[in-house]
Amino acid sequence: MKQTRSTNERPTTVRLQKLSWAFTQSAVLFGAIECGFFTAVAKNGDSAESIAEALGITVPNTQRMIVALLTLGLIERDGTGFRNAPDVARFLVQDQPSYAGAWVHWFHHQWGAWGELGQRLQATGEEKSLGFYTEGFTVEHARRYHQATASVGMGAARKFLREVDLTGRRKILDLGGGSGAYSIQAAKQYPEIEAVVLDLPEVVVVSRDFIAEHGVEEQVTAEACDFTSEPFPGGADVILMNSNLPQYSGEVIQSVVKKAFDALVPGGEMHICGEMVNEDWSGPLIPAMCAMHGALFQSTALPHTPTDCIGYFETAGFRDIQVREFIPDILQHITGRKPA
16 A cells, blocks of 8 residues: 655655665676575575685675675575575575576666666657567577576466366467466376467477477477467467566457457367556556566557456457456466357
């Protein structure tokens, strides 16, 4: 809930100064990941000196990082030493299955683009459907991205399958499925299901690698397809479109949802887990920043609210439409069924 400010309270510059320094917080996080600081804290956190020795950096620089990380709540005091905060201990300590450092650090590559936001806001060139995906996008770029996202993607897929019962379903279309995480996990849990990942030609090369790595080639395939304009394979009773909602305009999403409705067999279902902004556009933070990509890369992408998404489903003809929180403050899950 937003705090209301007294009309007699004199504004200061403190909030604005903190925002102007916010990029330094990301820099500290990226730097800690790059040098393995959190791993050193986990293994050698009894003193600043032992952390410095483990990392091969100076004690003064270690002390500076400790002050910054304590201030950000990323590490905590532990007697005379230090320990990682719980989320850091789970996701940013190397050599453990839950390590997500590559994904958290991934956004560092956009550092320069965000620094040019003021200039890019004033750009007047023609907007493109997928922004940076349409120029200079390569298999290697796709590989780096999906290797970074795979761990969190697989985790989200397992969560999805704990919440969505696919018993009796036979064929999934996974729109923009990337690594194929949702299809791969569904195939592991439901041996009777087959799935097709539809994505850009550069991406499906990587999708096939992940599919082979998880040993589900008999159930899961990947096909090059611009799902915004090209026809879908037939016979699906489940269609997924996850974590790519803010890359498109409402017009495009409406078209995709209608195509999905038409492609589904009667009684089939569609699921979108996407970054939606609040009805009044006041956040959450990550969906709001995702929406800014339209300005960064001259994309047609726009923010979507839950009401917008319900409208896309209703217009397409879906019934039993529901929206609920999937990942707090990041992803909402909307689903609908095609009448039998």
